[in-house]
Amino acid sequence: MNLPLTIEETRKGLLDKKFSVVELVDEYLARIDRNKDLNIFLTVSKDLAYKKAKEADKLIRTGIGQGQYPLLGSVIAHKDLFLTKGVRTTAASKVLELFIPQYSATVVERDDKAGAIMIGKTNCDAWAHGASGENSDFGPTKNPWNKKFVPGGSSSGSAASVAAGLSLIATGTDTGGSIRNPANFCGVVGLKPTYGAVSRYGVIAMASSLDSIGCFGHTVPDVELMFNVTKGEDGYDATVKNSKTPKLKNSNLRVGIPKEYFTVGLDKEVEKSIMSSIEVFKKEGIEFVEVSLPNTKYAISVYYIVQPAEVSSNLGRYDGIRYGNGRRSFGAEAKRRIMLGTYVLSAGYYDAYYLKAQKVRSKLIADFDRVFERVDAIIAPVMPGAAFKLGEKVSDPLKMYLADIYTASANLAGIPGLAIPSGFNRLGLPLGFQLLGPRFSENTLFGLGKMYQQAVSYKPSLAIK
């Protein structure tokens, strides 16, 4: 069976009776089974998937109107941070090794109502702490393009699942780059929405002022569709705002190139690929200007104060009494972040670290606000280089933290980011770039992303045949 690679192809194939939802589930399950060595899934929800598939096939037989069930038959994998009623949810931590949620996340319910078929729960860095996927308490996820390399993190399994064709689409969370980074390393499209655009209800919290709930797909229209299905108020997350996302404007767009993102430390092949992507945009009439985000160099420091502080607070609830195992079951990275966060919040240090960081954060935000008065979006690298080798950075946490340099600022400022593949390096590993925009400017990012993929006649390809 030739797997459909977009939501639209899937829908068309189903409505034209080329295949059934049950047959799709058969195929994805077979692929999951053949690729167990990639360690992408922590739980496969086979029975539930077949139940939902049969229901969907029945719906198709009785007739489905245009626009009904926008994710019809699209097989989806959820990062194991999303609560799924009755299906084990671990956050890839031994603390929640046997945890069965009593309710589902808003995003899971909305995807389900839209006709998506959940196939399972994906591996990730435990509690979403990591940039490589190696911090999972259940072993690292492998990059489907080359098993010796990391898939990026923390939403490692979700990005790898889409890249390997083990699911059509997937969900993820992005607190400091955890969607854009693995999307970049695995060669798929990844969306980190504006903070507060999508409900965090039922998603295990990492750092509450930064957590952003997004998704992966092969094409920009697919992540746009998933975003539209999942966004908006649900009455359960008070930070969610039903903001009117402005329509893409008709006049020519102007995109900024932040000079601080294209300096020492950026891999030459990554830079070259972004520069040729800029040429593609220019041919489409997009204007580019150099812009400056002078406080970029402080982003990692601010992020590694604010984020661990919020982590230490959010992980305080795991006492092993009401559910889950006790605090001894935390892995090394979770312990490290709890310690760091507790330290920067402890008596005598709060002003020097946490308060100071929140003030520098205001300066970072002011940088972006000023730049977005002049440009509609920013183009930037996602990661300093392509995927690195498994084990290369595990012994030096600071080195791993520095990998977040191009991604963490967007979380601190609460702005959206869209990671788009732009080819492969000489080792055959994916390259890409990200587009950042003002808060609630997702439509502009989608517009630019679609323009790029159309201009290069983008054809999604799977890492595993």
Place this chain on the structure above:
Amino acid sequence: MTSCENDLFVLSLLSMTRLTKADVVHVAKLAKLNLSDSEINKFLPQLSSIIDFIGQLNEVDVKNVEPTAQVTGLENVYRVDGLNSSNYLTQDEAISGTDKTYNGYFKVPAILEGRTDK
């Protein structure tokens, strides 16, 4: 700030980049983490290098800068103060995450040990 707090603050600034083993043990206690000696020895240099790194913020001038509290400009979000059965778990659901229950309640480790009245 009282003079005592002031002294503490100055002291903390002085010791900011010098994390000691005692600091790690103290922080672990605050965070309710039982660390082994080998974990403490592993974390000490790792946390020290991260704390040295984030100390770079000392050089940033933040005079007259307000700290960030919220990024999308939300103010006072209200909800109806009423019951909605989809908003809470039943007692059985609430205790379904553990085997350590008694008569529909969570069983927790004893806080007081040994009775002195018998």
